[in-house]
Amino acid sequence: MSLVEVINVTKQYANGEEKITPLSEVSLEIERGDFASLMGASGSGKSTLLNLIAGIDEVTLGYIFQTHNLIPVLTAYENVEMPLLLLKMSAAERRKRVEIAMEAVSLTDRASHYPRQMSGGQEQRVGIARAIVASPTLVVADEPTGNLDDETTEQILELLRRVNDELGITLLMVTHDVEASHVAKRWIRLERGKLVERAESAESRTESQKVA
Amino acid sequence: MIKFAPYVFKGLWGHRARTMLTVSGTAVALFVFCFVSAVQEGLSRLTQDKQSQRTLIVFQENRFCPQSSKLPQDYTRRIAKQAGVADVIPIKVFTNNCRASLDAIVFQGMPAEKLRATRDVTLLSGQWATYEQQDDGALVGQAVAARRGVKVGDKFSIGDVTVLVAGIFQSSTPAEENLIYTHLDFLQRARGRDDVGTVTQLEVHLSEDADVEAVAAAIDQHYRGGPVATTTRTKGMFQADTLADLAELIGFIHWLGYACVGLVLALVATTTVMSVQDRIKEHGVLQTIGLRPRRIFQLVVVESTLLSTTGGVIGIGLGFTFLAFSGLSVAAEGVSIAFRPTPQLAVVGAVVSVCVGLLAGVAPGLQAAQTRIVNALRHVG
Numbered sequence: 001m002s003l004v005e006v007i008n009v010t011k012q013y014a015n016g017e018e019k020i021t022p023l024s025e026v027s028l029e030i031e032r033g034d035f036a037s038l039m040g041a042s043g044s045g046k047s048t049l050l051n052l053i054a055g056i057d058e059v060t061l062g063y064i065f066q067t068h069n070l071i072p073v074l075t076a077y078e079n080v081e082m083p084l085l086l087l088k089m090s091a092a093e094r095r096k097r098v099e100i101a102m103e104a105v106s107l108t109d110r111a112s113h114y115p116r117q118m119s120g121g122q123e124q125r126v127g128i129a130r131a132i133v134a135s136p137t138l139v140v141a142d143e144p145t146g147n148l149d150d151e152t153t154e155q156i157l158e159l160l161r162r163v164n165d166e167l168g169i170t171l172l173m174v175t176h177d178v179e180a181s182h183v184a185k186r187w188i189r190l191e192r193g194k195l196v197e198r199a200e201s202a203e204s205r206t207e208s209q210k211v212a
Numbered sequence: 213m214i215k216f217a218p219y220v221f222k223g224l225w226g227h228r229a230r231t232m233l234t235v236s237g238t239a240v241a242l243f244v245f246c247f248v249s250a251v252q253e254g255l256s257r258l259t260q261d262k263q264s265q266r267t268l269i270v271f272q273e274n275r276f277c278p279q280s281s282k283l284p285q286d287y288t289r290r291i292a293k294q295a296g297v298a299d300v301i302p303i304k305v306f307t308n309n310c311r312a313s314l315d316a317i318v319f320q321g322m323p324a325e326k327l328r329a330t331r332d333v334t335l336l337s338g339q340w341a342t343y344e345q346q347d348d349g350a351l352v353g354q355a356v357a358a359r360r361g362v363k364v365g366d367k368f369s370i371g372d373v374t375v376l377v378a379g380i381f382q383s384s385t386p387a388e389e390n391l392i393y394t395h396l397d398f399l400q401r402a403r404g405r406d407d408v409g410t411v412t413q414l415e416v417h418l419s420e421d422a423d424v425e426a427v428a429a430a431i432d433q434h435y436r437g438g439p440v441a442t443t444t445r446t447k448g449m450f451q452a453d454t455l456a457d458l459a460e461l462i463g464f465i466h467w468l469g470y471a472c473v474g475l476v477l478a479l480v481a482t483t484t485v486m487s488v489q490d491r492i493k494e495h496g497v498l499q500t501i502g503l504r505p506r507r508i509f510q511l512v513v514v515e516s517t518l519l520s521t522t523g524g525v526i527g528i529g530l531g532f533t534f535l536a537f538s539g540l541s542v543a544a545e546g547v548s549i550a551f552r553p554t555p556q557l558a559v560v561g562a563v564v565s566v567c568v569g570l571l572a573g574v575a576p577g578l579q580a581a582q583t584r585i586v587n588a589l590r591h592v593g
Contacts, residue, residue, distance in 0.1 A: 069497045069589070071219070073226035078218060083501045085215040130501065 004030040004053060010137050011048050019135070022048040062131030062169070064141035068123040070115040070130075076122075077102065077111040080129045087134060101129040104167070105159060121152035125159065132163055139163065141173040145180050157183040213510060220515050227487065231519065234483040238523020239530065241472040241479070242561055246531030248469040249557050251542070254549040255455065255462050258387055264448030268416035268428050271450065273441035278305035278546040282410040283440055291414060291431055296422030301326045304399040305412040305546045308370045312458055315359065316543035317370045319350075319392045321399030327351075330417070331388065338364040338379025348398055350375035353389035354382050355539030355550060368392075373402045386550035390541040412546075415447070454547045462549075473564055476520060480572035484516040488576040495580045496588025505581035512580045516573030517566060524565025528558055 011023040022045040038046050062083075070079045080101050084094045102108050105125040115123055124144060131139050141160065145153040161183050164171050175181055224231045258264065270291065272281035285302050292300045304321035324344050327333075336354060343349040352362050357380045362368055366377045375394055383389050400407045418427060428444040435442045445453065452459065488495070495508050503511075532553055540551045 063500050065497070065500075065589075069493065069500075071494060071497065073222040074219060078222075082219075082498075086502045086507075134502075 002029040003032040003034070004028075006049070006053065009049070009052060011045070011052065012135065012137060023052075062134065062136040062139035064124075064127050064131045064139060064144045066143040066146040068115070068120070068127045068147075070123055070126055072115050075112050075114055076107060076118065076126045076129075079115070079126055080133050083130060083134045097133055097135075098129075101133040104132065104163070105129045119152075120148055121155060124148065124152075124156050128156070128159060128163065132167065132169060135167075136169065138170045138172065141171065143175055143177075144173065145175070145177065153177075153180065213514070216507075216511060216514075220511060220518065223487070223491075223515060224518065227490075230483060230486070234479055234519050235523040235526065237479045238476050238520055238565070239527035241476045242524045242527025242565060243531045243534075245469045245472040245564070246528050246553055246557065246561055247535070247551070248465055248472070249560070250531070250535055250551045250553040251462055251549065252466055252469075253554055253557060254386065254541075254551055255459055257385070258455070258547070258549060259448045259452040259459075261385075261448065264451065265446050266418055266424065267447040268418065268424070268431070268444050269447050269450040270414040270416060270431055270442050270444045271412075273432075273443045276454070276545055277310035278307055278412045279310065281305075281412045282407070283412070283414060283442065285409050285411050287414060287435070287442075288411075290434075291416060294427065294430060296419055296427045297416055298419045298422075299326075299330070299417040301330060301415040301417075302396060302411040303413050303415055304396055304403070304407070304410075306370075306373060306399055306403060307543070307546045309543075310545050312542060312544040314540065314542055316390075316541075316546075316548065317356065317360075317392065318390065318543060318546050318548060319370070319373060319375075319394055319399055321394045321396040323396050327393055330415075331393075332384040333381040333388065333393075334383075335379045335381050338377070340379070343378035346376055346378050347395065348374065348376050349378035349395070351379045351381050351393040352377050353391050354380055355386075355389040355541055356392060358537065358539035373399070386552040387541070387548050389539070389552075390543065390548040390550055416444070451547050454545045455549065458542060458544050458549070473568060476523070476565070476568050477572050480516050480520045480523075480569060481575065483519060484512060484573055484576040485579070487515065488512060488580045491580075492583055492588050495583055496585045499585045500589070509577040509581040512577035513570060513573035516576065517569030520569030520572060521562070521565045524561060524568075528561040528565075531561075532558065 006026060006028045008025045008027055009023055010021065010025055012019060012021045022043075026045075026049060038050065070076075071082065074082070077098060081094060081098045084097060089097075099108070102111055105128050107122060107125050107129065110118060110122060110126075113122075115126070118126070124147075128144070131141075144160065145156050148156060157180055160171060160173065163169050164185075171184075173181075173184060181187060270283065270287070272283055275281040288300045288302045291297060301322055304319075306319040306321075307316055309316045328340070333351070335351070338351070343351055350368065352368070356362065357377075360368070362377055362380070364377050364380060368375050368377055375392065375398075381389070396411070397408075400410065416427070416431070418424060424446060428446070431444045432442050498508060499505065535551050535553055538551075541548045542551075543549070
């Protein structure tokens with residue numbers, strides 16, 4: 001087994017209007033006891049890759065919580081803006097990105113509302129906007145529909161599908177709800193800490209799962 | 213960091229009751245700190261002022277209360293001729309209370325021309341000419357005027373002394389603003405026939421090259437055989453001796469100032485700890501969306517500093533306003549200490565507030581920064 005395994009890693013950040021991609025779908029393995037040399041011209045992404053391996057830099061990631069976890073003292077707009085405050089960008093660029101994210105989740109008219117003034121579904125949509133606003137490579141969602149009623153669950157799942165299809169963001173969603181899992185393109189099932197099944201299409205999934 | 217200001221402000225506003233109580237507590241503590249420090253500053257001004265070290269006060273030997281010191285006025289002429297002496301001012305002092313009091317009224321009678329020449333006073337209302345022409349005219353320090361509600365044209369009486377207020381003055385020496393200046397001969401007559409021709413003390417101004425101790429010793433030596441023996445000290449030492457009991461008390465209450473600083477530290481730290489414990493999950497969320505532990509630490513420290521500084525500035529502002537308008541002072545045996553804070557004290561108070569806020573935020577900040585994300589997100593709060 002490899003000591004270091006890098007699979008299809010992409011690093012991207014914004015510089016004003018321009019999107020910079022210092023790393024694009026890089027995969028490599030380094031075995032235990034190996035002495036590897038990483039070579040490349042200046043600006044080829046060597047240091048970026050090294051920083052990611054060392055954990056100094058972070059893979060751009062968005063996180064959607066089951067319980068929304070919005071900051072209660074901030075408005076919907078400010079909650080969505082929060083991840084952008086860590087990035088170097090102008091206030092105008094920040095505003096534009098927040099507006100796009102709010103529009104993507106159809107909450108432009110709720111921008112100035114506080115979490116306590118919104119329904120569970122609206123809160124979760126703000127959570128999704130917050131997760132995608134920095135244009136992450138990957139968004140992970142921890143039971144994003146776990147606390148929602150059926151109708152709202154459908155709306156949120158549809159939104160996640162659009163995030164994947166239209167924005168091209170990779171999504172990894174954890175759920176115990178088989179119906180909810182239908183929105184995904186791939187399925188991975190764990191049992192007692194072990195991976196027991198992978199499926200690439202709904203048809204290839206086991207009969208037991210379909211019934212469940 | 214400034215980008216996170218709305219988060220910090222809204223966090224504090226979101227817990228208004230807690231924020232207000234902490235800011236109020238800090239304000240009260242800094243108000244007391246300001247008050248205590250102003251008293252200390254007043255005492256230091258009286259005893260350590262450079263002018264006080266180059267001016268001598270001749271008082272009757274073994275006398276303490278001004279009413280009991282009676283020096284022949286003709287000592288003035290004899291002392292003025294002594295080597296090293298530039299000028300001598302005969303002063304009659306009358307006070308309504310020789311003991312320590314927060315509302316002692318002290319009259320100083322001296323020749324008008326000496327008053328004008330040696331005291332750095334500016335009339336806020338009234339006229340010098342009126343004072344000089346009016347036999348019972350008086351110039352009232354603005355602190356006394358504020359305390360007693362006195363204005364120009366009023367008749368003002370303490371015991372058997374009644375004066376006509378000819379002017380209200382301010383002085384570069386705050387303690388002077390607790391005095392009422394009258395004509396020397398008026399105050400001598402007002403105190404009865406026995407006081408005519410006597411003064412309470414002589415204020416001796418020395419020439420540049422004079423040896424202060426030698427001049428003082430020579431004066432006392434000359435009058436050792438009478439008719440009235442004298443004790444001569446620098447003005448600073450005279451005031452320190454006169455206020456010795458009060459100085460001891462003031463020396464003790466400066467610990468109260470330190471206690472106030474400790475109180476603010478404990479109060480702000482407690483509030484910040486409570487705030488951090490209330491928001492364990494929130495800090496976990498912030499870390500999840502990308503804030504590093506160092507940033508979380510900074511946010512907590514900024515919050516505590518903001519609490520402490522806001523309270524501090526309010527407390528100092530209230531202290532300055534109160535002391536400026538109340539004209540408060542404490543006097544004993546005719547010498548008064550003015551409670552007037554200086555701009556330096558405001559700066560010290562603000563610096564203390566900021567430092568205490570920074571210090572109070574360290575422990576809660578570390579607690580917030582060291583919380584593991586997974587544990588924080590599982591926290592139910």
